[in-house]
Amino acid sequence: MAHRLQVHFHLIFVLCTLLISSPSIHNNLRIVQASSPPIQALVAPITKDTATSLYTLSLSQKQYLLDLTGPLLWSPCSTPYPTVPCSSGDCAAVASGSGTPKSCTGQRPCTVRPTNPVTGEQAAGNLTFTDISTNATDGKTPTAVVTVHGVLSSCAPLYAKLSLKRQLAICLPSVTDAPGVAFLGSGPYGFLPFALLDASDLAYTDLVKNSPSSSSSSASYGIRLSGIAVNQEAVPLAAGVVSVTFDTALPYTVLRRDVYRAFVDTYRSAMAGVPRVPGVAPFEACFNSSGLGVTRVGYAVPFVDLMTEGGGGNWTVWGSNLVTQVATDVACLAFVYGGWAAPSAMVLGGFQMENNLLVFDEANSRFGFTGTLLFIRTTCSNFNFTRG
Numbered sequence: 001m002a003h004r005l006q007v008h009f010h011l012i013f014v015l016c017t018l019l020i021s022s023p024s025i026h027n028n029l030r031i032v033q034a035s036s037p038p039i040q041a042l043v044a045p046i047t048k049d050t051a052t053s054l055y056t057l058s059l060s061q062k063q064y065l066l067d068l069t070g071p072l073l074w075s076p077c078s079t080p081y082p083t084v085p086c087s088s089g090d091c092a093a094v095a096s097g098s099g100t101p102k103s104c105t106g107q108r109p110c111t112v113r114p115t116n117p118v119t120g121e122q123a124a125g126n127l128t129f130t131d132i133s134t135n136a137t138d139g140k141t142p143t144a145v146v147t148v149h150g151v152l153s154s155c156a157p158l159y160a161k162l163s164l165k166r167q168l169a170i171c172l173p174s175v176t177d178a179p180g181v182a183f184l185g186s187g188p189y190g191f192l193p194f195a196l197l198d199a200s201d202l203a204y205t206d207l208v209k210n211s212p213s214s215s216s217s218s219a220s221y222g223i224r225l226s227g228i229a230v231n232q233e234a235v236p237l238a239a240g241v242v243s244v245t246f247d248t249a250l251p252y253t254v255l256r257r258d259v260y261r262a263f264v265d266t267y268r269s270a271m272a273g274v275p276r277v278p279g280v281a282p283f284e285a286c287f288n289s290s291g292l293g294v295t296r297v298g299y300a301v302p303f304v305d306l307m308t309e310g311g312g313g314n315w316t317v318w319g320s321n322l323v324t325q326v327a328t329d330v331a332c333l334a335f336v337y338g339g340w341a342a343p344s345a346m347v348l349g350g351f352q353m354e355n356n357l358l359v360f361d362e363a364n365s366r367f368g369f370t371g372t373l374l375f376i377r378t379t380c381s382n383f384n385f386t387r388g
Helices: 089-098 157-160 257-269
Strands: 028-032 042-046 055-059 060-064 123-126 130-137 142-151 167-171 180-185 189-192 195-196 203-206 207-211 219-228 240-246 252-257 285-290 304-308 314-315 323-327 330-333 336-337 344-349 356-361 367-372
Touching: 028 203, 028 285, 028 336, 055 130, 167 189, 219 257, 314 367
Parallel strands: 240 344, 252 336
Antiparallel strands: 028 142, 042 055, 042 130, 042 180, 055 060, 130 142, 167 180, 167 356, 189 195, 203 367, 207 219, 219 240, 219 304, 252 344, 285 330, 304 314, 323 330, 356 367
């Protein structure tokens, strides 16, 4: 379970923001399938943890923490386990983004020190490699078991060996008892009962890949906004681009101080007819939900438009991704104050991504989004994991 991933970890590189950047030479591929068309994509379930609301990716019957800010996904290792020497190219490839100490030299085990998203602390662990098994998919169901031996640093060998498109699609579940889904490679993306989505069904904007900085040891995915609106009323923000990063290790979206104040004040004004109640940490703006209507897309509350830069259109966020029930008759605007130390104007957390199909298309440097799937009467938990 994700809530047990706290300290004393050995770290395994499997799937992360370094999807295509790090080389590895330890991999052997085994595909368990009858004669079939070439593999276009791999698929794996995403589970939401009850205690922490973090998301884990299921590979080889193990749970790996899904952290888009990487550069690592976390999992306990059995003992003994293979290590990677400091002198190897694989160690050098990950050193800058994972806090590898300068004292790492020669044949000593390569040590990485990423920030643990559960505790907020850094924990040291040895770089290792592992066997990974998952399923190929035609977008509708799993079609074959795919095993890669000795995966190290990233899943780049999966893309290279299978000639997959350099693309990651995630669909985070909103419930803990049914998984969402991750796709590596091309679409389509099938969800029961009848939704089969392809590239033409998504809106796109430029994908920004941020390098590690002095304030963060991790790379991150991001997009840029030209503005934010509540019920089509512009949030009064300083002129310029609103930078957005994605962080699945955060349960809720964090806003930098200037953006937070303007956004919350605008949203409260739009909710003027709804009785307020005292805030419930970590939320400030909370309301009496007993009189709120309920729609297919959550509470009938003001919607929010994230206006993407470059003609990508609006990513409209509805009630199910805006307000969260925290107590009987109490619902809160699910955005958290980040102060001036927030790494970007908006750090989009998991709650705001749930039941949205999001495509990180590195091959074409673009980000695709559907908006909530609830409008088409399906959810991220409706992928059919029964093998066809």
